[in-house]
Each structure stands twice: as structure tokens, then as C-alpha cells.
Amino acid sequence: MRVAIIDLGTNSVRFDVHSLGEKGGPRLLHREKLMIRLGQGVFLKGRMDPSAMARGLQAFEHFRKLATEFRATKIVAFGTSALREAQDSAHFVDIVRENTGIDVKVISGEEEAKLIAIGVLANEKPPAGPFALVDIGGGSTEISLCAGKKVHKAHSFPLGTARLQQVFLKKNPPRAAAIAQLRGYIQNIVGQKMASEGWKAVNTIMGSSGTVRAVAKLLGSKDKSFSVQDLAELVRELSTMNTSQLLDVPGMEAKRVDMIVAGSVLLEEIARALGAKRIVPTDFSLRDGIVEEERRLAATQKRSLIEFHMDDLISRASRFGADPKHVLHMSEVAGQLFDRLRGLHKLENDWKIYLLASVILRNCGEIIGFAGREKHSYYIVKQSDFPSMQNWEHEFIARLCLYSPGAKLTPKDLAPVGGDKKRKDAFRKILALVRVIDSLDIGPQTTIQFKKVKVDARAVTIAFGGESTAGIEELLTDRKKKLFEQTYGRKLVLQRHAGLLPLRRRG
Known part of the structure; x- marks a missing residue:
């Protein structure tokens, strides 16, 4: 059985084709990502930009053809933060269905956090002791407190790189006051939730997002992991640079240059709120949670x-x-x-x-x-x-x-x-x-x-x-x-x- 998975995020849309039911677990046949910026303007206007809708539809038409070429017997498509918040997301979902036959499910932040945890924990060896799973998206951030393979707490926060960049950091370099305002905003939202529910401190964060991997690449860590102290120093450096200077930083991805400061500040503040000392990137995420669910479905028929x-x-x-x-x-x-x-x-x-x-x-x-x-x-x-x-x-x-x-x-x-x-x-x-x-x-x-x-x-x-x-x-x-x-x-x-x-x- 072959399953195609479409993950429609705020910034990018990801497409995978997996073969299930084989020895050794699911086998990845194809993977690609398109930066379509579906959440363009959503967090300021509450509605989807027509050009973003057009880019989204083009991506789905492309993926529909690929799914056919790879003989996928099932297509699972889901949307996250941008579609959750856009007042006209149902219209976009209807357009996609009418033109491609693909049914997009808009999942809640709670379900997103659960699926991320399923995907990571099914594929990674967990760190010793309590740890946190953190996935920073364009519109939201999902955090789960775990021990071993068990999730004890999980929550989706309305904090994401695109959202924070659109609201707080509209130019590079940002003003010091804007950075301070951004930090205060994050601290208020994250700290309030953790304090009210008594979240316990952790030593390690496993980061499943592109932002975390981008930071690891910028820091040039050999084992990909990095300390929160190194992250803080990187944030100080990046927040003083204009766009041209950011593009000259070794390891900088051009597609992330306008949101790297917002994402790095967000990651630092989350780490400090959790009391974490070290951050370990992982390549597994939301899509892998869907794959694991589909694998179980296929295995049990x-x-x-x-x-x-x-x-x-x-x-x-x-x-x-x-x-x-x-x-x-x-x-x-x-x-x-x-x-x-x-x-x-x-x-x-x-x-x-x-x-x-x-x-x-x-x-x-x-x-x-x-x-x-x-x-x-x-x-x-x-x-x-x-x-x-x-x-x-x-x-x-x-x-x-x-x-x-x-x-x-x-x-x-x-x-x-x-x-x-x-x-x-x-x-x-x-x-x-x-x-x-x-x-x-x-x-x-x-x-x-x-x-x-x-x-x-x-x-x-x-x-x-x-x-x-x-x-x-x-x-x-x-x-x-x-x-x-x-x-x-x-x-x-x-x-x-x-x-x-x-x-x-x-x-």
C-alpha cells in the first residue's frame, strides 16, 4: 500500500509518498517541499491572500499528479495554523477538493501536538529523564512534556515564526524595543500556561521543526545539538544584521532569512521557560505521526x-x-x-x-x-x-x-x-x-x-x-x-x- 501525505503549513507545504506494510517499517519513496507562504497576511487580516490561495492550489495540482505517478492508493492531506485561523479557509478547502479531488482536513493544535509526538517517539530514542518535544511552525508552536515514550502534557501555542515576524519584526535589523516586546509577548503566553498547569523543568529539548534545524546549521554543530547559551549568542548576533548581512552568514537559507530572528528568539524563550540546557534537532515531525497512524491502520487492516x-x-x-x-x-x-x-x-x-x-x-x-x-x-x-x-x-x-x-x-x-x-x-x-x-x-x-x-x-x-x-x-x-x-x-x-x-x- 502506498500513501501520499500532504502537510499544508503556514509557510511551506510538504509532500511525501510512503510504502507501507514492508519489512523494516514504512519506506519513503518521495519527498519534496514548496515554500508557498499560505499564511501570508492571515495573522494580520484574518483572511487568506488570493495569491497565496493560487499558490496553494497549484501545489495541490502538482501533488495530485505526483500521487498518480507513484501509484498512491490513498492521499492524506491536512492543514494547520494558517487554515485554523483564516476566516475563509473553508473556501480554500472547497477549491482544492473541487479541482483536485483531495480532501484537506484542518486539524486542531491539540491534534497537531499529538501527531508530532507520535511521529518523533515512534522513530527516535528518547533522551534520559524528562524532556520536551518542541515544533516551531509558521503560525503555532507545539510543546509536549515527555518521559521515555510517554507524553504527560501537550499544548499548541499561538506562536509561530510567520505570525511573530508579521506582528513584531517587520524589518531587519529589528529595533531593540521590538525584540523586547516580542520576548515579553512570548514569555506571557508560554509562562502563563506552564505556571497554571505546573509544567516541570526539563534538561533537553528535541526540536522537530525547520527552525531548529536551521539554527543548528548556523551554529555549525558537529552532532547537530547545541546549547541554549550558544543559541542566545546567535540571537544577539542575528538581531543586529540587515537582510544583506543575514544572507552572508554561513549556512543561512535564503527562504528563512526574514523569519530566522523571530524563530530563534522564540526557541530561546521556550528553552528558558522550560529550564532546558540543550537542544537536539530531529528530522521526524507531524508527517511521521500521520505515517505511523497509517502504518497501524494498514497492519491491522x-x-x-x-x-x-x-x-x-x-x-x-x-x-x-x-x-x-x-x-x-x-x-x-x-x-x-x-x-x-x-x-x-x-x-x-x-x-x-x-x-x-x-x-x-x-x-x-x-x-x-x-x-x-x-x-x-x-x-x-x-x-x-x-x-x-x-x-x-x-x-x-x-x-x-x-x-x-x-x-x-x-x-x-x-x-x-x-x-x-x-x-x-x-x-x-x-x-x-x-x-x-x-x-x-x-x-x-x-x-x-x-x-x-x-x-x-x-x-x-x-x-x-x-x-x-x-x-x-x-x-x-x-x-x-x-x-x-x-x-x-x-x-x-x-x-x-x-x-x-x-x-x-x-x-
Whole structure:
């Protein structure tokens, strides 16, 4: 299997093609980078520059051709800080999709930090003791506190070379007052977060960005690592030079000359905030996190990466007031129902994960209000960022949440689900199961278990047991049964075992 990965950053867009499933791990077949400056003016105006959009589209058209030439079977494209903040980024994403067929996912800073950590830790031997992963981009900087292969804290800061250069350092050499203002700004944002959460000091930083590698090149370090003291001296020298002088510095890359001072100051301030003494560059980064996720997907022959992040879904649901033990239990019940009705729905096992995800997330809208909770749940799921969830999966799961209470489903409602007839059929079948689970769920006290599921030509009979289930069949309203019976062409019958405890109502 060959996967093409497009990393659309604030300054550059990177393109990789990897061959997965081979001995020794993924094999890089092709790599290139274009400096398109997509974030041109975004952090000052809040909108994308038309010329930057044009450059971005040209890059995607070029990468589309390369993906075809390398026979890539899948293209994974994602955008970071500039697209997160541009008010018209959705328009750019639409243009790319319409002209190239490539679906760009705009990931959150939180997901970006996680994927960077996955990419670095999967490929590098970690330093001894606690250390920090730092990735300085054009619009944001991701920092993770780690020990061994484990991430303890991770955060995305709205600090990047292009952003800071556009706001603070508009000329070379910059005024001393501008440098001081820049340092104060960084210290305030980084220091406030670290102090409020009690971030512990580290001795070593692993830097995964081009800025870190550029600094190492300028310092001429033989082993590529360098001290924070050497970095500070370099910053003092660079901040006194004009553009012509900067270009004459040995090892200076012309494409970075206008942002090298901002990036170096940012790196120095982060190192001081973390108490670090040494910085070690790494060639691994965000793209490698995507590669690792795709490798796991190929190795397990799964359809979706969601399955690797079920704990995260439960954690997200608990943030919106759900009882984590309860949503885990109900997802297990949903899984049992899917398995026992496999001969009826005839869905591939890969579709099961969407049933589980929707059961976990369907009531998260209750934190806003019980009335209309399904609409609130739809909005929360649609707008939230879930690890490695594709755009169509966001819509698919959000709509399962929206229609879970039992509203009438029309062909028009299925249109946003997208895809072919197979996906729409799967949506109807899964939604019918979600509504059954929704009817059986009376709150955190639910301990329902299926005792027997019988399918014949006329009916599907579900016998269940467990505490809090007496009288539960009364909760299965006609409108919730209707979709199941229409979809599967059989009457739905619920039977409870004798001797159960009385039904305990919510609240």
C-alpha cells in the first residue's frame, strides 16, 4: 500500500509518498517541499491572500499528479495554523477538493501536538529523564512534556515564526524595543500556561521543526545539538544584521532569512521557560505521526483510525458531562448488538466503529440543554477535533447523533453523509441500531445485557437482562422502532427476563 501525505503549513507545504506494510517499517519513496507562504497576511487580516490561495492550489495540482505517478492508493492531506485561523479557509478547502479531488482536513493544535509526538517517539530514542518535544511552525508552536515514550502534557501555542515576524519584526535589523516586546509577548503566553498547569523543568529539548534545524546549521554543530547559551549568542548576533548581512552568514537559507530572528528568539524563550540546557534537532515531525497512524491502520487492516482512539472519545464525552463507565458500557452493548445481528445487517466489521463512536457521543449535547440535545450533540461533534477522524467521518458520526432520538429520516437527510449508495445504506442500518441502544439507555444506572437475539423471517426478538431493565421495552417508542423495522423488514420485539428489579428512572 502506498500513501501520499500532504502537510499544508503556514509557510511551506510538504509532500511525501510512503510504502507501507514492508519489512523494516514504512519506506519513503518521495519527498519534496514548496515554500508557498499560505499564511501570508492571515495573522494580520484574518483572511487568506488570493495569491497565496493560487499558490496553494497549484501545489495541490502538482501533488495530485505526483500521487498518480507513484501509484498512491490513498492521499492524506491536512492543514494547520494558517487554515485554523483564516476566516475563509473553508473556501480554500472547497477549491482544492473541487479541482483536485483531495480532501484537506484542518486539524486542531491539540491534534497537531499529538501527531508530532507520535511521529518523533515512534522513530527516535528518547533522551534520559524528562524532556520536551518542541515544533516551531509558521503560525503555532507545539510543546509536549515527555518521559521515555510517554507524553504527560501537550499544548499548541499561538506562536509561530510567520505570525511573530508579521506582528513584531517587520524589518531587519529589528529595533531593540521590538525584540523586547516580542520576548515579553512570548514569555506571557508560554509562562502563563506552564505556571497554571505546573509544567516541570526539563534538561533537553528535541526540536522537530525547520527552525531548529536551521539554527543548528548556523551554529555549525558537529552532532547537530547545541546549547541554549550558544543559541542566545546567535540571537544577539542575528538581531543586529540587515537582510544583506543575514544572507552572508554561513549556512543561512535564503527562504528563512526574514523569519530566522523571530524563530530563534522564540526557541530561546521556550528553552528558558522550560529550564532546558540543550537542544537536539530531529528530522521526524507531524508527517511521521500521520505515517505511523497509517502504518497501524494498514497492519491491522482497519477502515478507520478512530478505533485506535476510543479512550479519547470517551474522555471527550466525559468533558461534556457523560459518565465514562456508562458510555463505555453502552458502547459494549452496542457492539454486542452489532455482532449478534451480523447476519441481518450484513455490514463489514469496519462499520462497527461508527456505531460505537455515535453511542459514546450521542448525548454530549445535554451539557447545553436537554431540549434539543440531539442538535447540540451534532454541533459539538461536528465542530470538535477528534484524532485522525476524516471529514466525512465527522459528518457521518455527527448525523448519527442528530437522528438518534427518532426523527423521521428522508433522502435529503442522507445527502450530507456523502459517498456512494453503500455508505448511505450503512448509515441507515447503523442509525437503526443506534435508536435501539438509545431506547435501552435510561442513564448511568443502566446495566443491560443481551441474553438472546433471535432473527426469523418476521421478527427480531431481543431478550435482555440486568438491573434497571424492568419495563424498559415501554421506552422503545414507535418512532424509534419504525426505522429498524423499515430498514430490516422485520418487527422488533423486546423481551425481558423475569425477576428483574423495578425500572429506575433518570434523576
